[in-house]
Amino acid sequence: MCRAYGAVDRATLTVRRDIAVEVKIGVQHAPREIALESGQSAEEVEQLVAQALAGKSQLLSLTDDKGRKVLVPAERIAYVEIGEPSVRRVGFGTL
Structure with missing residues (x-):
């Protein structure tokens, strides 16, 4: 598989595409919030946010449901x- 496309190997991608958690991040001095759907669990996202805010990491890094960081x-x-x-949900009958 080509590594140039986002450097993501589809075999090692562990994001669940059937269940998504919506995450909205407000950034200081930015007019809009960042919204994404993540395949990570709500507990994983909360843990990553807590680590970033506690100073254990300088960046909050989340992966969306398409594999983008x-x-x-x-x-x-x-x-x-x-x-x-x-x-x-897939299809027209689920509206």
């Missing part, structure tokens, strides 16, 4: 909103 400097985090896991 979102990096936010820990000192710029205003708030983090973690939504409930939602199961993805």
Whole structure:
């Protein structure tokens, strides 16, 4: 597999695509919040945020459901909103 495409090996990607947790991150001095759907559990996201805010890491690093990384400097985090896991629905009958 080509490593140039985001340097992600699909065999080692452990993100669950059927269940997504919505995460909204408010950044100081930014007019808009960052919103993403993550395959990580709500507990994993909360643990990563707590570590960043406690000073154990300088960056909050989250992976969205498509394998992209979102990096936010820990000192710029205003708030983090973690939504409930939602199961993805497919088709027109699930509206």
